[in-house]
Amino acid sequence: xxxxxxxxxxxxxVGALRGRLVxxxxxxxxxxxxxxxxxxxxxxxxxxxxxxxLRLEGPADVAAVRAVTGVPIIGLWKVGAAPVYITPTMDxxxxxxxxxxxxxxxxxxxxxxxxxSTFADVVRAVHGIPGRLVMADVATLAQGRAAEAAGAxxxxxxxxxxxxxxxxxxxxxxxxxxxxxxALSVPVxxxxxxxxxxxxxxxxxxxxxxxxxGGAITxxxxxxxxxAAALDSARTALVAQEGAR
Ligand SMILES: CC(=O)N[C@H](C=O)[C@@H](O)[C@H](O)[C@H](O)COP(=O)(O)O
Numbered sequence: 001x002x003x004x005x006x007x008x009x010x011x012x013x014v015g016a017l018r019g020r021l022v023x024x025x026x027x028x029x030x031x032x033x034x035x036x037x038x039x040x041x042x043x044x045x046x047x048x049x050x051x052x053x054l055r056l057e058g059p060a061d062v063a064a065v066r067a068v069t070g071v072p073i074i075g076l077w078k079v080g081a082a083p084v085y086i087t088p089t090m091d092x093x094x095x096x097x098x099x100x101x102x103x104x105x106x107x108x109x110x111x112x113x114x115x116x117s118t119f120a121d122v123v124r125a126v127h128g129i130p131g132r133l134v135m136a137d138v139a140t141l142a143q144g145r146a147a148e149a150a151g152a153x154x155x156x157x158x159x160x161x162x163x164x165x166x167x168x169x170x171x172x173x174x175x176x177x178x179x180x181x182x183a184l185s186v187p188v189x190x191x192x193x194x195x196x197x198x199x200x201x202x203x204x205x206x207x208x209x210x211x212x213x214g215g216a217i218t219x220x221x222x223x224x225x226x227x228a229a230a231l232d233s234a235r236t237a238l239v240a241q242e243g244a245r
Contacts, residue, residue, distance in 0.1 A: 010133050010153065013072045013102045014187055017210040020052030021200065022074065024191070024214030025061070031221070036064035042218050047071060055191075055212050059099035066100030074135055074212070075101025082114045083163070086137050089115040093122050097129055103154065108136025108147040109163055123151035135189060139163040144180045144188075155180055156189035156212065168192075172199055174206055181207025 023046035027033035033042065039061045043054050053072040056062045062075040075096040076087045087093055087106040096104050104126050108119060119136065126134045136147030137158035144155045157176045161168030170193070177190045190203030191212035200211045215222050 022053040022212040023051040024055035026057040059095040062099035074103040076105040103133045105135040108138045119150045141179045156191045158191040178206035
């Protein structure tokens with residue numbers, strides 16, 4: 001915990017995020033921006049732009065950013081190659097909490113966790129630390145209901161499109177966001193493939209308590225790729241026009 005925010009309660013944390021933007025700053029190993037120094041710079045840039053909270057991956061990044069800001073942090077740790085990879089073990093849960101995350105995000109799909117722990121075990125452990133909350137990353141409405149019943153403090157649409165065969169669809173699942181918001185009592189987090197400011201605003205209008213945007217803000221390589229692909233298409237169109245003359 002940073003000294004400037006020693007008494008943040010769960011209500012403070014959710015209150016600070018209500019109606020506001022959370023920016024997810026994540027870079028995988030091997031990417032140029034991987035590592036706590038780059039992710040801290042990215043997080044501070046997001047805060048300069050008006051983000052109210054941050055979503056960070058790995059205890060090292062959580063601890064580095066915790067040291068420089070008191071805003072709410074959603075922490076997770078992607079570990080292993082099993083289907084459940086978002087904070088998949090109790091060790092990972094404790095590491096993320098110990099690093100200073102206010103909200104520990106974990107897979108909330110109900111699929112088997114690699115260490116045999118249950119979602120209820122996670123809730124018990126996190127609630128044992130004063131002021132800490134659990135966010136369930138789910139893919140469906142049924143999973144959201146089950147996570148709430150098992151004690152999740154927040155439920156996010158994070159994993160929609162990522163648990164079945166094939167590639168995820170292009171856009172965000174705002175239908176699921178609306179369904180979760182209508183059915184659950186706990187705050188709903190809209191997350192996953194939100195690519196425009198308009199989609200972020202729409203998520204709020206559909207009942208999300210807060211909106212997490214990642215790659216559209218913090219992944220320069222994929223942002224660049226979209227522009228480069230658009231120019232590739234334009235070049236192809238120009239060549240076709242010239243060929244038709
Ligand atoms: C599915 C999964 O593992 N999602 C991860 C969860 O932390 C991150 O890779 C995403 O970047 C994050 O959810 C934000 O989403 P987007 O980058 O689409 O705005």
